[in-house]
Amino acid sequence: MKPAGAGRPRLSSRQMLQSAAEELFFEKGYAATTVDDITRRAGVGRSTFFNYFPAKSDLLWVELDAAIDRLADELAAVPPGAAPLAAVRDAALRVAADIGLNDVPLALTQDDVMGTREETRSSGLARLALRSDVIAGFLARQCGGRPDDLAVLAAANALSGAISAAWTAWAREGIGRGPLLDYMTAAIDIVSRGLEESLV
Amino acid sequence: MKPAGAGRPRLSSRQMLQSAAEELFFEKGYAATTVDDITRRAGVGRSTFFNYFPAKSDLLWVELDAAIDRLADELAAVPPGAAPLAAVRDAALRVAADIGLNDVPLALTQDDVMGTREETRSSGLARLALRSDVIAGFLARQCGGRPDDLAVLAAANALSGAISAAWTAWAREGIGRGPLLDYMTAAIDIVSRGLEESLV
DNA sequence: TCTAATAGTGAACTGAGTCCAATATTAGCA
DNA sequence: TGCTAATATTGGACTCAGTTCACTATTAGA
Numbered sequence A, B: 001m002k003p004a005g006a007g008r009p010r011l012s013s014r015q016m017l018q019s020a021a022e023e024l025f026f027e028k029g030y031a032a033t034t035v036d037d038i039t040r041r042a043g044v045g046r047s048t049f050f051n052y053f054p055a056k057s058d059l060l061w062v063e064l065d066a067a068i069d070r071l072a073d074e075l076a077a078v079p080p081g082a083a084p085l086a087a088v089r090d091a092a093l094r095v096a097a098d099i100g101l102n103d104v105p106l107a108l109t110q111d112d113v114m115g116t117r118e119e120t121r122s123s124g125l126a127r128l129a130l131r132s133d134v135i136a137g138f139l140a141r142q143c144g145g146r147p148d149d150l151a152v153l154a155a156a157n158a159l160s161g162a163i164s165a166a167w168t169a170w171a172r173e174g175i176g177r178g179p180l181l182d183y184m185t186a187a188i189d190i191v192s193r194g195l196e197e198s199l200v
Numbered sequence C: 001t002c003t004a005a006t007a008g009t010g011a012a013c014t015g016a017g018t019c020c021a022a023t024a025t026t027a028g029c030a
Numbered sequence D: 001t002g003c004t005a006a007t008a009t010t011g012g013a014c015t016c017a018g019t020t021c022a023c024t025a026t027t028a029g030a
Helices: A013-028 A035-042 A046-052 A056-076 A084-097 A118-143 A150-172 A180-193 A195-199 B013-028 B035-042 B046-052 B056-060 B062-076 B084-097 B106-110 B117-143 B150-172 B180-193 B195-199
Strands: none
Touching: A013 A035, A013 A046, A013 A056, A035 A046, A035 A056, A056 A084, A056 A118, A084 A118, A084 A150, A084 A180, A118 A150, A118 B117, A150 A180, A150 B150, A150 B180, A150 B195, A180 B150, A180 B195, A195 B150, A195 B180, B013 B035, B013 B046, B013 B056, B035 B046, B035 B056, B056 B062, B056 B106, B062 B084, B062 B117, B084 B117, B084 B150, B084 B180, B106 B150, B117 B150, B150 B180, B180 B195
């Protein structure tokens, strides 16, 4: 097997690793694919892998990681004094609006990963925690509270949970899915308005 | 070093592993403690460890794991037709009421002492996901929807996030903390009633 | 006392992630 | 062009979590 991308205009090692991994995950599944497999197909040394990705599981979450970075940037740009909840919603929706219909994190399409694999599952949840932190930090800043205040934590976790729900439901819809933005709007609305109203 | 508990009335291997681990985590931190260290001090073979705990990180979450099991049992016993949100709240509060002031998961008190937070954190998030699943399953059952419906997912994630926030804020309060029940009541109230009202 | 189930065991194995010092590549500059 | 300093890539040795499996104790119960 030739290295992916051989002959074509030179791709970055990062790109080569990413596409080699994507191929292999489809061919053999995530669990059965080793880091060695990936680097061999990408045509780079094994050590190089860890220069670009701190863990194998990071390959599953490329799109989501980018979205979380975006969210942090958007929130950092919110002027002090703006209504905090509305600001989070708007930021999340702006980010969602830029996610293409095929920018689904591999983790959410790979059945092999969705199942029992505890380790990969928690890799996804690490993103949820990161996003919770980002939101909690922002809420604390806007409200003048501490980021580990119960109300701030609860609100941040709930919002982050809603955002996760949107990604999950969207990804599961399969090929015919509509824009992520629609899911995101609905999910954030549910927790913003209160579960009491939304559920029954 | 004698095995922990030598001479005293015979403890189960599980108990011995748990207390050996607790000691070692305090002495050297979580990351620096290997499974070998734990089994050596507990005086059992290495294989025995994995008979009792699927992963090293499970030792950090014993109390929380028990609470999630309890929650699942409580929800399973709810009669069909009961109001779903109220049922989840009541179940969570009943479980919280039985958590003693010192039943703090090791992970939550020790995460600074225990070295790198990332790994302990991601193991904690696995619990959050499990709890979300339990709640989503229950909501779907009561509402007659699918467990991967957006509204069900969003509500389940939000509730689970609120419950996590309660545990976290409670644990961080340190020795003088009040009962978990108080934190749980407040956190669930916040997401139930809607963030709009609760935040500003 | 016998027996069948259960608990505990060591040994060999896989694969992720770390560390490090050596080497290749590239960019910037004169 | 040639020199240099930064940066990228590399292999190899290492640690340790977690799996598998066949084997041996221990225990409970008839």
